[in-house]
Amino acid sequence: MLIEKTVSGFVEELASNSPAPGGGSAAALAGSLGAALSIMVCNFTEGKPKFSDVQGEILQIKQQGLGLKNDLMDYVDADTNAFDEVMKAYRLPKETDDEKLLRSERIQEATKQATLLPLKVAESCVEVLKLSLRVLTIGNPNTACDAAVSGVTAYAGFQGAIFNVKINLSSIKDEAFLQNVRDKTLVLQDEADKTNQLILARAKEVLG
């Protein structure tokens, strides 16, 4: 598993001349860093009398953050696996007409899965962005910088995931699937951009 490699080993693997892991797994990891930093802020706010009025929301954010972190960490490997399935489908035999048809169907199916995976990463990153904004607003100000970094890493994870959705869409033929994913992407993009802008504005207020 990629996430059981050392950090330096993972970065080396990313830089290497093998097609996977690539940008998709890196995007999921960026999102995981964002989730982890929002959890960190919760840990510095939880149980402190000074922040007694926000304890309920902080515990809820921490719970959500833990779920998102776990999902995003799973997606680091899942993205590379989904990419490998596409490569496998492209290597199927294509001598006879039957083989050609089967290969083409398998490529379409694997590419759809490889599109839906980064779409999930993007969705999770939007949720992380919302948590970043909340912890930057109500969390312990000593960790405001960590909350702000949570936001920018989650936004990078979001953008990276959307790039991966788009590159895969370019080889999909199913019009209904295309339209459905494009619609979802537009809604997510709008939400991510707006939340990111609010995070940057708040970070400017707090950090200068």
Add this chain to the structure above:
Amino acid sequence: MLIEKTVSGFVEELASNSPAPGGGSAAALAGSLGAALSIMVCNFTEGKPKFSDVQGEILQIKQQGLGLKNDLMDYVDADTNAFDEVMKAYRLPKETDDEKLLRSERIQEATKQATLLPLKVAESCVEVLKLSLRVLTIGNPNTACDAAVSGVTAYAGFQGAIFNVKINLSSIKDEAFLQNVRDKTLVLQDEADKTNQLILARAKEVLG
């Protein structure tokens, strides 16, 4: 060393209730992911007859990318170490006037180092952004998505590093130091923002 932990172990450590590692190390790691992905694009462009006219520049970018990746990986640990030094200084005794003076000097010195470190991270991330833009423009189009993710992760690393510079500046008293770092930060911010915009525009052209 943090970068010798597993990826999942590093993310857990980031999320934990210890103050370090925090956003500073996460920013350096985001920058490392960016550098690694630019190197990956070079590896898919190097030696391919189709891209024969850009081989010289690709080799140069790869070389620069390798240096930046190694620096940024070192900064993951160095940022946490610099933060620990600040914490150590704050824990110095402050009973007598002499102790108070020494403690205050040590805090200032450690905080300056903890400011200069993320400034180096920010500088390296700007260099990575320039490489991302070039590989997105001249590299193998099959890895255009990885080049684009290189850009967004490097930009997140840049923004995160600048947040860390700013939070540390708030406790520094040396006016000349403050002015010098603020000036450098403004120049870097402008360069990072412009390069990021060019990367996003190019990614839109290429990926849709």
